[in-house]
Amino acid sequence: MAARIGNDIEEAARRLEAGELVAIPTETVYGLAANALDERACLAIFEAKRRPSFDPLIVHVRSAQAAEELVRDVPAAARELMAAFWPGPLTLVLPKRALVPDVVTSGLDTVALRSPAHPLTARLLERLAFPLAAPSANLFGRVSPTTAEHVVEQLGDALGYVLDGGPCEVGVESTIVGWEAGRAVLYRPGGVPLEALEPFVGALAPAASRSTPAAPGMLAAHYAPRTPLVIGSPLEHLAHGSPARLAVLAFRTQHAAFACRTLSPSGDLREAARNLFAALRELDACGADLIVAEPVPDEGLGRAINDRLRRAAAARGAAEDSQGR
Ligand code: TXA
Ligand code: MG
Numbered sequence: 001m002a003a004r005i006g007n008d009i010e011e012a013a014r015r016l017e018a019g020e021l022v023a024i025p026t027e028t029v030y031g032l033a034a035n036a037l038d039e040r041a042c043l044a045i046f047e048a049k050r051r052p053s054f055d056p057l058i059v060h061v062r063s064a065q066a067a068e069e070l071v072r073d074v075p076a077a078a079r080e081l082m083a084a085f086w087p088g089p090l091t092l093v094l095p096k097r098a099l100v101p102d103v104v105t106s107g108l109d110t111v112a113l114r115s116p117a118h119p120l121t122a123r124l125l126e127r128l129a130f131p132l133a134a135p136s137a138n139l140f141g142r143v144s145p146t147t148a149e150h151v152v153e154q155l156g157d158a159l160g161y162v163l164d165g166g167p168c169e170v171g172v173e174s175t176i177v178g179w180e181a182g183r184a185v186l187y188r189p190g191g192v193p194l195e196a197l198e199p200f201v202g203a204l205a206p207a208a209s210r211s212t213p214a215a216p217g218m219l220a221a222h223y224a225p226r227t228p229l230v231i232g233s234p235l236e237h238l239a240h241g242s243p244a245r246l247a248v249l250a251f252r253t254q255h256a257a258f259a260c261r262t263l264s265p266s267g268d269l270r271e272a273a274r275n276l277f278a279a280l281r282e283l284d285a286c287g288a289d290l291i292v293a294e295p296v297p298d299e300g301l302g303r304a305i306n307d308r309l310r311r312a313a314a315a316r317g318a319a320e321d322s323q324g325r
Helices: 009-017 039-049 064-068 076-085 119-127 148-155 194-201 234-240 269-284 302-321
Strands: 004-006 022-024 031-035 058-060 090-095 110-114 161-163 175-180 183-188 229-231 246-250 259-262 290-293
Touching (some): 009 119, 009 161, 022 119, 022 148, 031 039, 031 058, 076 175, 076 194, 110 175, 119 161, 234 246, 234 290, 259 269, 269 302
Parallel strands (some): 022 161, 058 110, 229 290, 246 259, 246 290
Antiparallel strands (some): 022 031, 090 110
16 A cells, blocks of 8 residues: 655654654655664664665654763764754764664664754654654665655555655755764765864764675665766767767756756755755656766765765666666
8 A cells, every 4th residue: 555645743653653664854855764762663664675684774863862862972072063963964873772772773882863853853753752763765775765755656665654844955864973983983974064064073084994884875886776877077978979868967057968957057065965866866767878977066065965976876787786676
């Protein structure tokens, strides 16, 4: 049975209390939520997304105080970041307490926490007696959803209710920061630009590479349309004239291609981030042979956009290996 779309917080709350999955709006992307303290409910998230069990979930809390109940200690810098950026698109990875189930953290002794800024989900969290585990509400490895309809397209049969909060304001996932050996580490660029974090934590070290990724935001191949995607210059590709059905994902300009989406005619990186995933989906659905995506300036939200484009491009080989993933 296909999921219903609505904006009834009570219905969402009742279903979550019954251990069901509900898709929720956040300012970044839609999340596939379950009671974070209910192991069975959280297992259902992995099943619905076909997500490997080694990819831990983000736990959404209503406040910094609610976060402190789930973790053992909070570095002073983390407390400052919560005060400055919550509610908002920043996730902090901190040592977990035993009440956070191991399925949520994939066995890690840390938990990823954030307080989302969307008003509907903020009210839902106020209404509930537990936090919500929620990864992005897409099939594993695919493009993240920024509208309720996107959620239904990929996961409509796997859940009963989508809480509709309209199109997401930020459009790329949260920035993820943790601490390793006392140093702040960046696990994923996202909705809070690095430039805004650095006054609090200094220069962020890149996460140490591991065979099991600490943050599968770190998986090289992710965010993938089914149409092959390369990063490059639209003009060069169009000059070559091949393939004939070339789709262009451009930053500022409009191109005469088989299909073209322009992320921000005025060159505003925030607008570009907001439009990114919907544009990727539209180009993916237009029957092109190849998508060429133009990189954006590597500053502010541009870092998160370029990061997602690189992973979508890296997914090309992986997607060809396992069609219909
Ligand atoms: O904006 C967002 O963060 C969205 C919305 C729904 O809140 N959520 C999201 O979730 O992007 P997801 O599952 O697509 O990405 C969560 C990332 C994963 O890459 C995961 O590995 C990382 O958070 N993560 C979770 N727990 C972690 C931990 N203990 N240590 C390091 N990374 C962790
Ligand atoms: Mg995701």
